[in-house]
Amino acid sequence: MTVPAPSQALLVTLLDPAQRADPYPVYRQILDGGPLQMPENNLHVFSSFADCDEVLRHPASCSDRLKSTTAQRAIAAGQHPRPFGTPGFLFLDPPDHTRLRRLVGKAFSPKVVKALEPDIAAMVDGLLDEVAEAGEFEAIADLAYPLPVAVICRLLGVPIEDEPKFSSASALLGQGLDPFIAFTGESPGAEERLQAGLWLRGYLRDLMERRRAEPADDLISGLIAVEESGDQLTEEEIVATCNLLLIAGHETTVNLIANAILAMLRHREQWTALAADADRAPGIVEETLRYDPPVQLVGRVAGADMTIGEARIPKGDTMMLLLAAAQRDPGVTERPDDFDPTREAIRHLAFGKGPHFCLGAPLARMEAAVTLSAVTRRFPRARLAGEPAYKPNVTLRGMASLPVALS
Template sequence: MKRAQTDHEAFSSVVTPPTGKAPDWILFSDPPRHTKLRAIVLRAFTPRSIAALEPRVRELSRELLDARIERGEMDLAADYAGPLPTMVIAEMIGIPVEDRARLLRWSEVIVNLSHAISGGEEAARAVGEHAAAKEEMSGYLADLSGARRRAPKDDLLTRLVEAEVDGERLTEGEILDFFQLLLAAGTETTTNLIDNAILCFVESPGELSRLRAAPELLPSAIEEVLRYRSPVQMVYREARRDVALHGQVIPAGKLVLPVIGSANRDPQQFREPGRFDIGRDPNPHVAFGHGVHFCIGASLARLEARIALSDLPWRLRGIELASKEPWEPRKALNVHGPARLPICFEPGRRLSAAG
C-alpha cells in the first residue's frame, strides 16, 4: 500500500480509466507538477488557519443539532454529517449560503466518477452526469471568479484567482479543477467519518460508554474510526513499468487500486484488527493516504470530527439506529459510509432555548 503511494518511478498518479483520461486534478498528477499545485492549496490549510475555524465549526454544529434535537430523530447523514462539512468548505471557498444545496449535488456527482474505472453503462452514465455538472460548475465559477478579481476577499477562491505557478496565473480550467477536488474531498471524507463514527459506537456501546467516561480519548477514538471504517477505501495508481510485488508482476500500464480499507485491517500491522478499540496505541493507519499525496484536508477533517463527536454523543442521549434494515452504502466505489443514517434518541433541548 505505502509503496504504491511513494514509489513514483514504479507507480504514477496519472491514471487512464476505461472511459478515458482521469480528471486533471492535483490528485491525478505526479511531481513536479503536483508539488507546485499542492503548494497553492496548502496556503489555505495552515495549522493557524484551520485552528481559526474552530469557533465557527462549533457554531454550525450547534445550529444543525438545535434544528433536530427536540424531535428525537433525524437522518444523521442528511441533517448533520452532510451539511456540516459542506457549510465549512463553502465558507472557506467563499460560496454564498444560498448555493449550498447545489454544492451537495455537485459533490455527489464528482464522487460518483469512481464508477468510471469499471467501464460499461454505469461508467458512461457517471461520466455523462459529471460532464453536465462540470459545465454548470464552469459557468458558476467563472462568474464568482470574476467577482473576486474585481473585489478580492479573504477566502480560498480569491487565493486561487491570485495564485501563480511558474510566474503564470491559474487558468479558469485549473481553478475549476481545484474547485471540484476541494468540493468532493472537503465534504465526502468528513461526512463519512462522522457517520461511520456513530455506526461504530452504536455497534460497540461499551466503547461509547468508555469515551463518555474518559473524554480525553476522543482524538484516539477518531483515529480508530479512520482505521476501522476508513472513509476513503482506495486510491488510483498506474504501473509505469512491470512491477514485481509479492511474487506477482503488475504489467506496465495497468490500473492499480491500493486498498486503504484492507491496509488498515492488516493483522501484521494491527493487533486484533477486527476489533474497534478507541484506545488503540499505536495506530499507524493510512486512512489519509501516505507520502506526497497525504490528504491536504486531514487536519480540517479531524477538527470537524472532534467537534461533531464532542456534540453528538453528549447531546443525543440513547442514540440508536431507527431501522433494523441494513444501512444503504453510498454509491461511489472508493468511499465507505451510509447514504442515509436514520437515528433516534432521547429528545433534548435546543442550546439556544436552554441558554
C-alpha cells in the same frame, strides 16, 4: 499470471450495491487470495497493508491516469483524454502537483485549521440545538452533511446558499471514482457524470468572475490573486483545484463523521465513554479511519517497471489499492474486525502516504473530533432508530441516511 475466474468475480462483486452495507467479507476474501494480476487488462489489485503501503510510497507510483497504457490506448483510438479539462492536483504528478499543492496548502495550514475550531464548535452546537427538541435526528442530513459543506464553502468562498446546486453534481462526480472500467470494462452513468462535471466547472468559472470583481478573504480570491501576479497558475487550474476541494473536501468528512457515529452506536460502550471523556475523540477518529474508511480504494499508475512484493508491474499498468482490505489485514492489526479505539497502535492508510498525503487531514480530524465529542456529550443515551441506507458509491462509500433516537 492469469487471475482465476472466482477471484476476478470478487472484484465485480464489490461493485454490487448489495455489498455496500458490509463489503468487508468480500475484501477479506480478496486479501486472503493475495495480489490479483490481470496483465491482459493492464491491472494489478493489491489488498495487503504492506503492498498498499509500498505502492503509495514508491517513487515510480503516479497519479496522472494519462500515463497509463489503458488511457494511451484510448487516446490513440480517438477518445478525448480529459473530458472535464485540467484535473485537480490530486490526479497530477510533480512538478504540477507540487506547485498547485503548495499554493493551496496555505488554506489548510495548522494555524488556519486551529483558528476555525471555535466556529466549527459553534456550528455543531447550532445543528444539535435544532434536533434536540425533536427527540430523534437523521445523522446525515442533520449533522454529518451540513457541517463539512459549510466549512469547505467558507474556506473556498462558495456561497452556502448555492449548496443545493452543487450537491447533486458532487454526488455524481464522486461515483466517477469507482473502478467500473477497470473491473468490468464498462462505465455506467458516464454521460450523466460528464454533464454534471461540465456544469460544476461552469458554475466555478462564473463564481471566479464574481470574485474578480469583488475579492473576498477566501481561497478562490487568493488563487485569483496568484494567477494575476503571473505565478504560473491558469484559470483552468483554479477551476480544477476548487472543483477537487469542493468534492473531496466534504464527501470524505461526511463519511468519516457518519461512520464513527454508526460504529459507536453499534458499540454502545464507546459512545458512553466518549460522552464522559472528550479526550477519547482522537482515538475514535483514527480507529474509524482504519475500521470503516471514507475512501475505500485508490488507483496508481506504474511510471516505470516496478516490483511490489513478488509482483512485477510493467510500466503503464494500473494498480488498484483496496485500502479498506489493507486496514483489516490481520498481519498488521490484531482483531482487525473489532472496533477498538483503545488500541495501542492504530495503523491506517486512510489519508494516503507520500507526496499525495491528504492535504485536508488536519481539518477532517478536527471537524470529526469536535462533532463526535459534542453529539455524544449532548445525547449520551442516543441509540440507533433503524438501519442505515447507503449511497451507491464504491470508492467514497458512505451512508445516505442514518436514523438516530436521542433517548
